[in-house]
Amino acid sequence: MKRGLQIGRSLAVVFLLLLGGCAVLPLKSDADLRAPAERDMLADAALAVETAPWPKRDSVSFVSLLGAADETRLTRAQAIAIYLDDLLPTGARFTQLAVDARANLHAADRLNHIALNAVSSPRLSMSDVAAVEGAIKALRENRQIYVAAARQLEKVGEPIDARQMDAIRDAFKIAIKQLGQTADALADQIERDRFETYAGPERPGQNRYSGT
DSSP: OHHHHHHHHHHHHHHHHHHHHHHTSOOOOHHHHHHHHHHHHHHHHHHHHHOOSSOOOOOOOHHHHTTOOOTTSOOHHHHHHHHHHHOOSTTOHHHHHHHHHHHHHHHHHHHHHHHHHHTTOTTOOHHHHHHHHHHHHHHHHHHHHHHHHHHHHHHTTOOOOHHHHHHHHHHHHHHHHHHHHHHHHHHHHHHHHHHHHHOOOOOOOOOSSOOO
């Protein structure tokens, strides 16, 4: 009888330990459960910014950096020529160019909104920062192509709204600056999280991406 009582007590202790072990398991919060979807949303928004109505221009290859010819690389001039050929109607192509540019700016504004909301996400990673940084690079390239394409249209005698083009150029500058500041905020938050986790030396905030 006494032995049975001891066994019962032992089982009770084990049961309590198991309950205690379960009690300390971290429960996933709603924010944790939403994090993967938020990351996908940010990546999709960045991709929308990088999507343009012309072939994506290749980056400078290692071979070309060494001075060798790289005939397969699409140049900016070629991208502009392809884009102008696709613009319609002839004689009023600037109207469509302005629509395309503003659509790109709208995509950038959406990305900035999503990325700002992600700053408080519990699962930030450098891939989030890289997505925003890639969009910033695309915006800089797109701005140059839209401006150069408008100048080409002006050269062939098509009507150009100079004030509207100036407004578009300024809007790109603002969008690039805003996304740069948001990328800085994301990177700073990641460093802050790492500092709190590993108790490492705190680094002052740096403006890594906000140049225009």
